[in-house]
Amino acid sequence: MSATIRINYREALRQGLREALLRDERVFLMGEDVGRYGGSYAVSKGLLEEFGEERIRDAPLSESAFVGAGIGAALNGMRPIVEVMTVNFSLLALDQIMNNAATLRHMSGGQLNVPVVIRMTTGAGRQLAAQHSHSLEGWYAHIPGLRIVTPATLEDARGMLFTALQDPDPVLIFEHASLLNVEGEIAAEPRAVDIDYAAVRREGTDLTLITYGGSLMKAMDAAVKLAEHGVSAEVIDLRTLRPLDDATIVASVVKTHRALIVDEGWRSGGLSAEIMARIVEQAFYELDAPPGRVCGAEVPVPYAKHLEDAAIPQVDGIVAAARDLVK
Amino acid sequence: MNINREQALGYLRDMTRIRRFEETCAEVYSAGKIRGFLHLYIGEEAVACGVLPELSRDDAVLATYREHGHALLRGVPARSIMAEMYGKQEGCCRGHGGSMHLFDASLRFFGGNAIVAGGLPVAVGFGLADRMRRTTRITACFFGDGAVAEGEFHESANLASLWKLPVLFLCENNLYAMGTALDRSEADTDLCEKARSYRMTAASVDGMDVLAVAEAARAGIDYVRAGKGPYFLELKTYRFRAHSMFDPELYRSKAEVEEWKHRCPIEAFKVRARKAGLIQDEDIAAIEADTAREIEDALAFAEAGTLESVENLTHDVYAREQRVAKEGAS
Numbered sequence: 001m002s003a004t005i006r007i008n009y010r011e012a013l014r015q016g017l018r019e020a021l022l023r024d025e026r027v028f029l030m031g032e033d034v035g036r037y038g039g040s041y042a043v044s045k046g047l048l049e050e051f052g053e054e055r056i057r058d059a060p061l062s063e064s065a066f067v068g069a070g071i072g073a074a075l076n077g078m079r080p081i082v083e084v085m086t087v088n089f090s091l092l093a094l095d096q097i098m099n100n101a102a103t104l105r106h107m108s109g110g111q112l113n114v115p116v117v118i119r120m121t122t123g124a125g126r127q128l129a130a131q132h133s134h135s136l137e138g139w140y141a142h143i144p145g146l147r148i149v150t151p152a153t154l155e156d157a158r159g160m161l162f163t164a165l166q167d168p169d170p171v172l173i174f175e176h177a178s179l180l181n182v183e184g185e186i187a188a189e190p191r192a193v194d195i196d197y198a199a200v201r202r203e204g205t206d207l208t209l210i211t212y213g214g215s216l217m218k219a220m221d222a223a224v225k226l227a228e229h230g231v232s233a234e235v236i237d238l239r240t241l242r243p244l245d246d247a248t249i250v251a252s253v254v255k256t257h258r259a260l261i262v263d264e265g266w267r268s269g270g271l272s273a274e275i276m277a278r279i280v281e282q283a284f285y286e287l288d289a290p291p292g293r294v295c296g297a298e299v300p301v302p303y304a305k306h307l308e309d310a311a312i313p314q315v316d317g318i319v320a321a322a323r324d325l326v327k
Numbered sequence: 328m329n330i331n332r333e334q335a336l337g338y339l340r341d342m343t344r345i346r347r348f349e350e351t352c353a354e355v356y357s358a359g360k361i362r363g364f365l366h367l368y369i370g371e372e373a374v375a376c377g378v379l380p381e382l383s384r385d386d387a388v389l390a391t392y393r394e395h396g397h398a399l400l401r402g403v404p405a406r407s408i409m410a411e412m413y414g415k416q417e418g419c420c421r422g423h424g425g426s427m428h429l430f431d432a433s434l435r436f437f438g439g440n441a442i443v444a445g446g447l448p449v450a451v452g453f454g455l456a457d458r459m460r461r462t463t464r465i466t467a468c469f470f471g472d473g474a475v476a477e478g479e480f481h482e483s484a485n486l487a488s489l490w491k492l493p494v495l496f497l498c499e500n501n502l503y504a505m506g507t508a509l510d511r512s513e514a515d516t517d518l519c520e521k522a523r524s525y526r527m528t529a530a531s532v533d534g535m536d537v538l539a540v541a542e543a544a545r546a547g548i549d550y551v552r553a554g555k556g557p558y559f560l561e562l563k564t565y566r567f568r569a570h571s572m573f574d575p576e577l578y579r580s581k582a583e584v585e586e587w588k589h590r591c592p593i594e595a596f597k598v599r600a601r602k603a604g605l606i607q608d609e610d611i612a613a614i615e616a617d618t619a620r621e622i623e624d625a626l627a628f629a630e631a632g633t634l635e636s637v638e639n640l641t642h643d644v645y646a647r648e649q650r651v652a653k654e655g656a657s
Contacts (some may be wrong), residue, residue, distance in 0.1 A: 028459070054459065060489065065448045065482030072452020075437065076387065078459065095479070099442045100449060108430035109421030110439070110643035144644045168646035171362075179560075196649065243649040 009179045012186070015041045020162050020189055021051050024079055027165060030057040031083030031119075033256065034054040040085045042119060044143050045207055046265035067093035067118060069171075071101050074116035079165050084120040086101055087136045087174065101170040102145030113168045117161065121266055122150075123214045124312050125178040130300035131277040133308070135264040137174040137213065138271030141241040147171040147197050152179070152216035156239060159193035167195065176214030179210045195240050198248040204234035206326050207258035210249060210275055212238035215262045215313050222318035229319075231326050241271060249275065250282045257288040262313050267295035292325050294318050328461050328603040330538065335605035338537050340614050341376040342593045345396035346349025347618045348405060349568075349627065352395065352412065352426075356572055363425050364441075367391040370481075370567030373592035374499050375400055375469075378562075381548055382467055385435065387453045390469040391499075392427035392441040397469060400613045401436045403429060421511035423643075443504075444470060444477035451483045454492030454557070465493040465551045467626025473504025475521060476512050484559070487526040491556035495547050496522065498559065499534065501566045506578035522559030534564030535592045565590070566588075567645060 006060050006126060007015070012140065020027045028315050029044060035058040047048035048056040054110040070082035097118065104112045105171045124133035147169055151157040157175070164171035203218065209219040214236050219286045223233040238244065254260050259279050263272040272293040279291050297311040328335070334398055349367045356365050368375070371393075379400040382388065391395040394418040398408055403419055412426050413416025419431050420439075428439040437453075440446035450468035457464045472604050474480050487494045491593065509516050519529035528550060532543035540562060547558040570574050576584075600606045 016643050060482075060485060062486055063483035064479050064485045065451060068445075068483070069452035069455050069486065072449035072454075073456040073459075074452070075329020077447070078456045095442055095445055095447055099445055101441075102496055104438075105646060107420065107428045108422045108432070109419065109423050111420070111432040112437070113646035122402045126412035144641075147645075236600070 004185040005188045006182055006183060006185055007154060008183045009154060009157045010041065010181065012047065013152045013161070013175060014047070015190065016158045016161040017044060017047060018050070020081065020165050021047070021055060021152060023162070024165065025080040025275040026054040026077065027081060028057060028078065029081045029083060030059050030281060032056060032059055032061055032085050034083050036233055039175070044083070046230040054221050059061060063089050063092035064096055068100065070116045070118065071096055071114055074106070074114050074289070075112060080116050081161070081165070082116060083235060084118060084155045086119045086132055087122040087134050088131055090118075090120050090136070097140075097146070098143055101214055102143045105169070115168050115171045117171050118163045118171060119161070119173045119175060120161070121177060122174040123176040124296075124301045124308060125214065127305055127308055128137035128301055129303040135296060136185060137172075137241055138263065138265040140172055141271055143242075144172065145325070147195065148174065150174045150176070150213035150241060151237065152176070152213050152237050152239070153192065154182070154184050157194055158186070160195055162190075163193055163195045171195065174213060178249045182217070183229060196245065198239055198245040199237045200234060200248065200252065201237045202233065204232040204256065206232045206256060207322055208234045208236060208252040208256045209260050209262060209318065209322065210236045210238065211262035211266070212241065215264050218315050219262050219318060221315045222322065224321045225315065226322055231322060231323060242273060244275070244278065246278055246282060249279065252280055253283045254286045255288055258324050259291040260288070260318070260319055260325055261291065261293040262292065264296050264312050266298055267293065268298060289325050290320050294321050328467035328538065328605060330605070332605045333605045335399070336610060336614070337380070338596060339593070339600065340377055340617070341380070341400055342372040342537065342596065342620050343373045343614050344399060344405070344585065345375065345550050346593060348399060349395060351570070351622050353568070355626070356389050361426065364392065365426050365572050366570065367568040368396040368537055370587065370591070371499060372396060372500060372536065372561045373423060373537035373540050373596070374497075374534045374564050377537045378467065378497060379542040381541060381544045382465075385464045386486055387435045387437055387464065387466040389437045389446040389450045389466065390439065391443075391446065391471060392439070393427065393471070394429055394439055394469070395572040396430070396657075398436060400428040401431070402434045403431045403436060406626035409625040410632045413629040414634070415629060415633040416635035429635060439590055444479035445475065445593050446470065447479050447483035450488050450494050451492060454487060454494040455490065458490070458492055463552055465495055465548065467495045467497060469497045469499055469546045470502040471504065472498060472502065472509050472518065473507075473512070475518055476504065484522055484525040484527060486555040486558075487630070488527045489650070491554070493551045493554065494557040496527075496557060496559045500561050502563050502578065503566070503570070504534045505570045506574070508578065519559060527557050527559050528555070529559040529561070531561040531563060534562035535590045535595065537592055543647055593620065620627070
C-alpha cells in the first residue's frame with residue numbers, strides 16, 4: 001500500500017496549485033489577494049514567496065479585466081489560473097466568461113481555443129448572507145463552450161486543477177467554501193484525476209442520490225442514516241457539471257430504479273431539473289417512482305443561521321425525501 | 328508629403344480597397360445575400376490604413392464589430408471575408424462568425440468582438456503573455472468612443488498601465504456611440520485625459536489624414552515596443568454611413584454628415600498626392616480596376632461557396648470533445 005498523508009481541502013487545493021506551477025512554466029496564478037494576502041481563503045498562502053510576483057499576481061478589483069486578461073494570455077500561449085474570490089464576484093466578469101471564453105472557439109470556426117482555468121469559491125453555509133452564498137455552478141453549466149468542475153473530495157481538490165490546465169478549453173472550477181477545512185487521508189503522491197466522469201462514491205441498491213460539491217458529504221451522511229433505516233442508497237458525485245456524464249447516472253438509476261437529486265442551487269430552471277430531465281428521457285421505464293430533488297430554497301440566502309440552514313439541503317431533509325421515495 | 332510614390336500608391340490602394348469592399352457589402356446586403364448586422368467603416372478608412380501597415384506580422388490585432396477593413400488590411404483575403412458574410416464554410420470562420428466576428432489566427436488577427444469594450448481585457452491578456460515571455464511583440468486593440476463609457480475600458484486601462492503591458496489602445500472616435508453623441512454620454516469628452524488619469528501616455532490625431540495617423544501610430548508603436556508600457560491613441564474620425572443597416576440616423580443632421588464628407592480621407596489624400604506629383608489619374612484608375620477585380624473575385628468566390636453540413640453544427644464548441652462513456656460503463 002502506498003503512503004498516505006493527512007491533509008485538508010484547502011491544503012489539497014494549494015498542493016494542486018503548487019504542482020501546476022512547478023510542472024509548467026506557462027502556468028501563473030492571477031486574482032484578488034492571491035499573493036501578499038495569501039488568498040482570501042488562504043489557499044495560495046506561501047506561493048508568492050516560492051514563485052515570485054511574476055507568477056503569483058495580485059490583481060486589482062477588476063474582475064472583468066483580469067478574467068479577460070486570463071483569456072487573452074491563454075490565447076497567446078500561457079496557461080493562466082485565474083482566481084475569482086467568490087462566484088458572486090464572477091458576475092462582474094460574466095461578459096468575458098460567456099461572450100469570450102465560451103464563444104471564441106466556435107465563433108472563429110475552430111481556429112482558436114482558450115485554455116484558461118478560472119477558480120472560484122461557491123456556496124452557502126457560513127452565514128455570509130445573500131451576496132456571498134450563491135451556488136451558480138449549475139447556471140454556468142448552461143453555457144456551451146465551458147467545462148464546469150466541482151471537486152468535492154480531497155483527491156479531486158488536489159488533482160482537478162492540473163487536469164483542467166491540460167485541457168484546451170476553458171474550465172471553471174467551483175470550490176465549495178464549506179469544504180475548505182475538511183480533513184482526510186489521501187495518497188502522498190499526487191495522482192492524475194479525470195474531469196470527464198461522475199464517480200460512484202457509495203454503492204447501493206434502493207435509490208441513487210445524485211449530487212456534487214458541497215452537498216456530497218451531506219449525501220454521504222444521509223446514506224449512512226438511510227442504511228440505519230434499512231435503505232441502501234447509492235451516491236453519485238457528478239464531479240463535472242458540463243458536460244454531464246449521463247452514462248454513470250443512467251447506469252445507476254437502471255440498477256436502483258429511484259433517483260433523488262441533491263443540489264444547493266435553486267430548483268427553478270436549475271441543474272437538478274436538467275438531471276431529472278435526462279433521467280426521464282433516458283431511463284423513464286426503469287423508474288419505480290418519480291425522481292425527486294432536494295434543492296436550495298427559492299430565496300436569497302439569509303444571514304441568520306437557522307434560516308440559512310433551512311435554505312439549503314441538509315442531511316435530515318435528504319433522508320426524509322429519500323425515505324418518501326422508497327415507500 | 329514626406330512619402331515616396333510607392334507609399335502613396337499603397338495608402339491609396341488600401342483605402343480604396345476598404346471603401347469599395349464596404350460599398351459592395353452594402354449592395355449585396357440590400358440584395359439579401361448578407362444578413363445579420365452589417366457595420367460599415369466608410370469614412371474611417373484612414374484609421375486602419377494608417378495604423379495596420381506599421382505593425383509587424385508577429386503583433387496581435389484585436390478589433391470591433393466594424394472590422395472588415397482591419398481584416399482586409401491585415402491580410403485576410405477579400406474572398407474569405409465575403410464568403411464569411413455569405414455564411415459559407417469557405418469563409419474565414421466557416422460562416423460561424425459573420426460580419427462582426429472575423430478571425431484569422433495565422434495572421435494574428437483576433438477579431439471581431441461585438442461586445443463594446445469586450446476586446447480590451449483580452450488585449451491586456453495578450454500583452455501580459457508577451458511581457459511574461461519577454462517577446463518584443465505588441466498588441467494593437469481597436470475600439471470606439473462608446474467603449475470609453477464601459478467599465479471594461481477603465482479596468483483594462485488601469486491594469487495595462489499598472490503592469491506596464493505592451494498594448495496599443497486605438498480609440499476610433501467617430502463621435503457617436505451608435506446614436507448617442509459623445510457629449511451626451513461623457514461628462515468629459517477629452518478621451519486622452521481619461522487614459523492619462525491611469526498614467527498612460529496618450530495622444531490624439533486627425534483620423535481623416537492617413538499620413539498623420541501613420542505617424543502617430545509609429546510613435547505609439549515605438550513607445551510600446553520599447554517596453555515603456557501601454558499607449559493610448561485617439562483617432563478622430565467620422566462614420567459616413569449609418570451605424571448599421573437598420574439605422575434611420577435620427578440622431579445627427581444631414582448637414583453634419585455632408586460637412587464631414589467634404590473631409591473624405593480618400594479624396595483628401597488624392598488631392599495632396601496629386602499635388603505632390605506622387606500619383607497620376609492613371610494610377611487611380613489602375614487601383615480602381617484592380618480593386619474592382621478583387622471584389623468581383625470575392626463575390627464569385629462567396630457565391631460559389633458551399634454551406635457547412637448541419638451535421639457539423641455542434642463541432643468546435645470544444646477543442647476536446649466529451650469522452651462518451653467510461654470503459655466498462657454502459
